[in-house]
Amino acid sequence: EDQVTQSPEALRLQEGESSSLNCSYTVSGLRGLFWYRQDPGKGPEFLFTLYSAGEEKEKERLKATLTKKESFLHITAPKPEDSATYLCAVQDLTDSWGKLQFGAGTQVVVTP
């Protein structure tokens, strides 16, 4: 059974204090790993797709990396507007219907 575990559950950062979020996963085969951002009272918003170990994607202060067992979301010099819950999800290689297995998320708070 596919499993996705995110850590830490919550992270409080000072503005400018870089950090990393972890997403460890167990799948029989990985079709893709996805990062989403969710603001309070909103639906998740897609950030990145990673397909294979060694792949990296960047967007502004966010950088996602992938190994065979985990993914990291690095937040460099965060700003208060980066405060959100970050969700990780995986799609099994046997699935072609877009069925994702989500982790519980990491809630990030960035204070000025």
Place this chain on the structure above:
Amino acid sequence: DADVTQTPRNRITKTGKRIMLECSQTKGHDRMYWYRQDPGLGLQLIYYSFDVKDINKGEISDGYSVSRQAQAKFSLSLESAIPNQTALYFCATSDPTSGSPGELFFGEGSRLTVL
């Protein structure tokens, strides 16, 4: 206007009542999904549909039913609501022919409380 619209945004109901959550989209996507989100848990897939004639159960479909009235409309029903169905419900769409197959477009959610 939002591309994926959910109604109602908030609903409080009583045990045993029938509830319908509605979702409409203007993205032109064939694939639509209903997810449930509980605090401390990941999003869980309830039902998914790839066109009007194709509806499939997700991992937690018991106690729920759906209707795909048109390409743009996908409704979730709770025939007899119970308190442990209190949760935040999200509708989502995707287009597997463009970009990433795992890129879902979510609505803003429907918060349901069952007393």
